[in-house]
Amino acid sequence: MSTSSDNAAPPASLPWHRRGVGRARNIKSLRALAERRLPRAIFDFVDGGAEDEVTLRENSSSYGKYRLLPRVLVDVSSTDLKTNILGRESALPFAIGPTGGAGFVWPRGDLALAKTAEAANIPYALSTTSAVSIEHMRERVSSRLWFQSYIFRQRDFTDKLIDRAYAADYEALVITVDLPVGGNRERDYRNDFAVPFKFTPRNVLDFALHPEWVYTTLRHGLPSFGNLTNFSPSKDVNAAASSVGRNYDSSFNWDDLARIRDRWSRKLIVKGVVHPLDAERLVGMGVDAMVVSNHGGRQLDSGPATIDALPQIVATVNKRAEVFVDGGVRRGSDVFKALALGADAVLLGRASLFGLAGAGPAGVERAVSILREELVRTMKLCGVTNIAEIDRQFLVSTSPFCLNANE
Numbered sequence: 001m002s003t004s005s006d007n008a009a010p011p012a013s014l015p016w017h018r019r020g021v022g023r024a025r026n027i028k029s030l031r032a033l034a035e036r037r038l039p040r041a042i043f044d045f046v047d048g049g050a051e052d053e054v055t056l057r058e059n060s061s062s063y064g065k066y067r068l069l070p071r072v073l074v075d076v077s078s079t080d081l082k083t084n085i086l087g088r089e090s091a092l093p094f095a096i097g098p099t100g101g102a103g104f105v106w107p108r109g110d111l112a113l114a115k116t117a118e119a120a121n122i123p124y125a126l127s128t129t130s131a132v133s134i135e136h137m138r139e140r141v142s143s144r145l146w147f148q149s150y151i152f153r154q155r156d157f158t159d160k161l162i163d164r165a166y167a168a169d170y171e172a173l174v175i176t177v178d179l180p181v182g183g184n185r186e187r188d189y190r191n192d193f194a195v196p197f198k199f200t201p202r203n204v205l206d207f208a209l210h211p212e213w214v215y216t217t218l219r220h221g222l223p224s225f226g227n228l229t230n231f232s233p234s235k236d237v238n239a240a241a242s243s244v245g246r247n248y249d250s251s252f253n254w255d256d257l258a259r260i261r262d263r264w265s266r267k268l269i270v271k272g273v274v275h276p277l278d279a280e281r282l283v284g285m286g287v288d289a290m291v292v293s294n295h296g297g298r299q300l301d302s303g304p305a306t307i308d309a310l311p312q313i314v315a316t317v318n319k320r321a322e323v324f325v326d327g328g329v330r331r332g333s334d335v336f337k338a339l340a341l342g343a344d345a346v347l348l349g350r351a352s353l354f355g356l357a358g359a360g361p362a363g364v365e366r367a368v369s370i371l372r373e374e375l376v377r378t379m380k381l382c383g384v385t386n387i388a389e390i391d392r393q394f395l396v397s398t399s400p401f402c403l404n405a406n407e
């Protein structure tokens with residue numbers, strides 16, 4: 001049997017996936033398709049967050065604290081969504097962010113995500129724990145690629161991953177810093193979720209109830225981690241990588257990041273920042289961009305929603321680096337609000353992953369087109385014709401917690 005790290009195209013969406021996608025009007029419907037198609041353990045791995053999932057919920061719901069204040073009588077017959085991300089043109093003000101385990105939801109799912117990003121002319125960030133390796137991704141995708149790296153206890157292992165991304169001409173390195181230890185993802189424990197998959201009575205029944213996912217997965221090879229095979233000193237690298245955080249280096253600190261800054265001469269992005277003092281220090285260190293992120297509520301629970309953390313980070317950074325944000329973005333109007341609060345771009349996490357999980361490549365394309373169409377409509381209804389015009393004049397906050405939005 002092949003493994004999902006082989007350098008082959010991801011399988012195409014089947015006719016019934018396409019029918020589902022055709023009916024999907026929003027990201028919520030793509031999530032519903034994903035929930036129907038995936039075994040519960042896999043769906044919960046994607047959908048779930050840490051502990052009581054307070055941060056997970058608030059990432060999304062906090063966008064609801066802002067109202068849009070439209071301008072009228074503007075000629076909005078044409079709108080331009082182009083913007084600059086890391087100094088290069090991007091067709092849309094968003095990128096597809098790193099999501100490990102995409103191969104669990106669709107064979108070689110990372111490639112489907114990257115191909116959609118390529119077609120949309122936006123950047124794509126490959127996760128350390130992708131199914132498709134750094135090199136295979138580069139062979140198949142000629143557009144902008146970023147490599148997201150976790151820091152393994154075996155530092156030379158991490159160094160080699162970074163060197164491989166450099167050799168494969170990745171434009172940027174994303175260092176994720178909000179995972180010194182794994183988050184307490186209780187759904188995964190409840191579902192006996194593990195890689196390699198555990199065959200407990202609960203899981204066997206779960207898989208049996210989702211025959212299409214089982215068939216597609218087995219036919220194209222059990223998911224593995226393309227970057228970690230033939231490379232790790234650990235014999236069971238899949239197991240190590242999947243037990244979130246167990247193999248990562250919790251001693252990683254500012255000095256270590258400075259060494260990476262010295263070593264990586266291209267664009268450096270630090271992902272997982274919510275504290276303005278950290279933002280200040282990162283600017284001082286010369287990072288090119290940071291992502292205001294709490295890992296989609298999968299790590300520290302009860303941290304702030306990223307849209308609430310964003311304004312202070314933007315004010316602190318004060319254009320000395322680019323500021324991206326992710327977490328809870330499910331509508332084009334969410335993208336608009338993030339840009340209005342000063343983000344340079346938004347990273348998609350579950351939005352694109354739900355599309356992939358629900359319907360394969362056609363689902364990812366639909367996710368991106370839904371957000372694009374919703375953003376265009378929001379811009380037109382707000383009297384905005386291009387991305388640079390989106391600013392705080394279009395926002396009113398309904399909560400004292402985000403009063404500083406209108407400063």
Ligand SMILES: Cc1cc2nc3c(=O)[nH]c(=O)nc-3n(C[C@H](O)[C@H](O)[C@H](O)COP(=O)(O)O)c2cc1C
Binds near residue numbers: 099328347348350
């Ligand atoms: C299934 C899944 C896997 C993820 N894997 C990674 C990863 O490998 N590296 C990383 O930096 N972030 C990872 N993330 C976090 C995302 O990059 C992003 O921060 C988060 O999904 C944003 O929240 P949203 O999904 O609500 O949009 C993952 C998120 C999900 C849902």
